[in-house]
Amino acid sequence: MMLKNIKYIITISLLFYSSLLFSQQSIHLNNNWEFLKQDLGGVWEAVRPVTMGNPESVPLWQKVSLPHCVNAEDAVDPDVNYYQGQSWYRTQLTIDNPDQAGRTLLHFEGAGQKTEVYVYTTKVATHVGGYDEWTADITDAVAAFKKTEAFKKQFKGKIPVSIRTDNSRDLEMIPSDLADFNIYGGIYRYLNLVYVPALSVDKMFAKAEVDAAGKLGKLTVKARFYNPAGINDATVKLKLMDPAGKIVAGTEKKINGLNTDLDLWNFELKKPILWTTDQPKQYRLIYEVISSAGNYKGAEKVGFRNINFVEKGPFMLNGKRLLLRGTHRHEDHAGVAAAMTEDMIREEMQMMKDMGVNFIRLGHYQQSRIVLNLCDSLGIMVWEEIPWCRGGLGGEVYKQQARRMLTNMVEQHYNHPSIIIWGMGNENDWPGDFPEFDKEKIRTFMKELNDLSHKLDASRYTAIRRCDFCSDIVDVYSPSIWAGWYRGAYTDYKKSSEEEFAKVKRFLHAEWGGDSHALRHSENPDKALSKIKTGGSTDERAGDASLYGGAARISKDGDWSESYITNLIDWHLKEQETMPWLSGSAYWPFKDFSTPVRPDNPVPYMNQKGVVERDFTKKEAYYVFQSYWTEKPMAHIYGHSWPVRWGDEGEEKMVKVYSNCPEAELFLNGKSFGSKKRNSQDYPAAGLRWNLPFAKGKNTVKVIAKKGKEVITDEFEFNYQTEKWTKPAKMELTKIAEKDDVATVEVKLYDSKGVQCLDAINWINFGLTGDGKLIDNQGTSSGSRKVQAYNGRAIIKVKLNKGKSIVSVGSEGLSTVFTSL
Incomplete structure (x- = not known):
């Protein structure tokens, strides 16, 4: 049933996505691109004739597909700073506009961070900003180039298009390079x-509106036209179809004055x-739209919903209290960085929904x-913000970039029912x-942006996070509360x-949690809390993210285990x-x-606070959220990625089960240790925890939960180690798996007596020589x-080739160790 639902959502999303593009004809330009990770002396170097076999033909271009991120791997290369500079893309297009009087456009869904577009040697467009959509009209430049000898002879009827992207450091741009995320370069979203x-x-x-009782809806439609030919009048036909596809209303209107925004339709729906x-x-x-230029067809989706952040109170959706159960998202993924595919994005958003998420803050752009589109179809409400972030x-x-990006964000995403908040900035203190x-x-500029947002869209709220001296300006404010990580204990x-x-x-509480190093677990995760001052401030302050110096804090003094973070989240x-009174978090x-x-x-250059890893591998924390936020029955025993636990012989060790079922029974090595009832206020694991006497060596735990x-x-299954160890003295490296020409190798650390050091956190450096390649920089x-x-x-995979x-x-x-593959 779940697979059917996913397929339905995918189908609807694709149909909706295709309809939102310029409806006459839109083609993803994904293939036949060449890429250069450096600057050129000028665009002529991208298009000049090159004699085959000429040894002086430099620079050397590489073949790529779009979307493509300049920093797909170097963003997490432990040995270099990621590349910030100019890069070039080039291709040759067959331009065949079916309408001789029509316009030919390049539609960028996102490219970072400054972009220039050339047709042959003619610059046709520039854009500043890495996250908003924009178009370059190449009609005239294409027509002019088609008249040249180069078009006929050198390019044999194709149009050379070259694009320069630039993510160089620039203090007069947002976001700041002080921001806690990479400012990526490249054409990392679709180019059409x-x-x-x-x-x-x-x-x-x-704009679709409805009263809190859901009795009366109102649809207001306005349009802005692209009209470089200066056409004076047209006829617009509109119809509204309900979710089942039934036409509920329609209208036809003659319009003129097409070079300004026009009111088209005001309609009430009971x-x-x-x-x-x-x-x-x-x-x-x-x-x-019917005019002397021909017909133009399109479609938009809208949703009727009523939202209300109650002053000094909770959040209301359609007149009923709804606790916003949220998370955050960066456009970033293992192996591709910002150039996530549609399938990746779809999988990520579905994973969020399956975790119980009904709200997301898109950080920070x-x-x-x-x-x-997926937030609309999955039912995930959105806080989306501009990248005025730090500095x-x-x-x-x-300032003009900030104004422009706010305007573009609001206007380009105006119709999405999922959006409830426009964010003005982040950590502007x-x-x-x-x-x-x-x-x-x-403060003055924040007021200006806040006013601009309300002018562009009075139907949604404004918000910022962590800038106390601007908290009174916006509609909704999120302070810095990092209880149990940067300051204080999670009980604060x-x-x-x-x-x-x-x-x-x-x-509204945006941003909480803490880092966890995936696959690291602890028998005493809360040990560092004994050093922490409690009862005071829990905000993040300058230097708290550092792993050195300053006051005691879990972010510096804790073990960064999955065990600790699940406890923090559970609390x-x-x-x-x-x-x-809480609106949500x-x-x-x-x-x-x-x-x-x-x-x-x-993991160098990684913010490791996620509940899944950068490649979608779930951490244990994912299941804690599921146990509180989902209805579909689930049960998960903590520690699937914890192959060896440790302690004294005969010592009872805690086993936690995260489940939304009212009752669960636990078995150790085939023996029942009884049933327990779930109570969300019985911390930890909502009462579903057992203290069990593990056997030395192999153990099997099983839970049966009912809903x-x-x-x-x-x-x-896991092993239980009772032998005590001292400091690491040696390493052993072995191949533990091989499939589809990919081997997995694992290194283990042992003391001088050969006992595995199960709390060792040594830095590990893998290397390789030969035909294969480490699958690293992920x-x-x-x-x-x-x-x-x-x-x-520690483990790593190797492509054997x-x-x-x-x-x-x-x-x-420690002495370096080797293994042959």
Whole structure:
């Protein structure tokens, strides 16, 4: 049933996605590109004739497909800073616009961060900003080039297109390079070749509203036209179809003055079918523009829903309280960085929904239309924001980019029912980019952006996170509360939230959690809490993310284990169930992502706070959220990725089960240790925990949980080690698996007596010589050639290339070891 639902969502999403593009003809330009990771002396170097076999033909281009990110691997290369600079893409296009009077456009869904577009040697467009959509009209340049000898002889009837992207450091751009994420380069979202008639729709604004009782809906439609030919009048036909495909209303209108935004339709609908997070029903607005230029057809989707952040209270959807259960997302993935495929994005968003998410904050920039379409169809409400993130406030060029990106974000995503908040900025109290840090000037500009957002879209709320001196400007404010990570203990969470809630009109807690090094587990995860000062502030302050110096804090002094983070999350979620005034929260983030400011983390250059790894591998934390946030029966025993536990012989060890079932029974080595009832306030694991006497060596644990008539089981096997160890003295490297020409190797650390050191966190450095290649630079615990050990071991995969290789492992103070593959 779940697979059928996923297929249905995928089908609807694809249909919706295709309809949103310029409807006459739109082609993804994915193939036949060449790429150069450096600058050229000028565009002529991209298009000049090259004699075959000429040894002086430089530079050397490589073949790539789009979407493509310049920093697909170097963002997490432990030995280099990621590339920030100019790069080039080139291709040759066959341009065959079926309408001789029509326009030919290149539609960019996102390219970073400054972009120039050339047809042959003619620059046709420039754009600043890495996250908003934009178009380059190449019609005239193509027509001019077709008249040249080069078109006929050198390029044999094709059009050379060259694109220069630039993600160089620039203090007069947002986001700041102080931001805790990579500012990627490249054409990392779709680039489309689009044919439209001389008069087409640039943007169709469709606002669907409904009262809190759901009795009366209202649809307001406005349009902005692309009209370079100056056509004076046209006829517009519109019809509205309900979620079942039935036409509920229609209209036809003659229009003129087509060079300004025009009101097209105001329509009232009694008892519309509502958009909710459980039943995200959408209506479809079909339109056709008829003019002397021909016909232009298109479609938009809208959803009727009523949202209300109650002052000094919770969030209401369609008149009923809804706790926002949220997370965050960066556009970043193992092996591709920002150039995630549609399938990857779809899998990620479905994983979120399956975890119980009904809300997401998109950090910290406008994201792909594919993401927003999926939020609409899956029922995930959205806080989307512009990348005014850290560093302070620049000059007029800086401000103008922020205004432009806010305008583009609102106008381009205006119709999405999932969006409930426009974000003005993030951590704008963080100085560093400019000699001056003037709070009043930041306040003044924040007010300007807030007013602009309300002018562009009065139907949604505005928000910022972590800038206390601007908290009164926006509609909704999120302070910094990192209980149990950057400051205090996780038991301080509710008290800190209540104190911050009292300071503002509307409170929403974005960003909480902590880092966990995937595959690292602990028998005593809360040990470091004994050093922590509790009862005070839980906000993040300058230097708290550092692994050195400063006050005691879990981010520096904790073990970074999955065991600790599951405890922290468990506490937060059980507390949120007893906070009736809470609008909601958003865990930071859903997935580990790369960052240039964390080179010393256990996986270098990775923010490891995700509940899944950068390649979608689930950490244990994923199941804690499921146990609180989902209805579909589930049960998961903690520790599937913990192959060896340790302790004294006869010592009882805790086994935790995360489940949303009301009752569960646990078995150890085939023997029942009784049933327990779930109680969300019985911490940890909502009462589903057992203290068990493991046998030395192999053990098997199994849980049987029941919810109604459904029976859920989970089971896995592990070893229990009672031998004590001293410090690591040697390593052993072995191949543990091989499949499809890929081998997996594992290194283990042992003391001088040959006992595995199960708490060892030594830095491990993998190397390889021979025919194969390490599958590294993935930003995962098992996909980095430099990584901290987890429970005295580390693994990596090797692409064998059907040859022979020797893998090496080095660690400071220990003899290097090798194995042949």
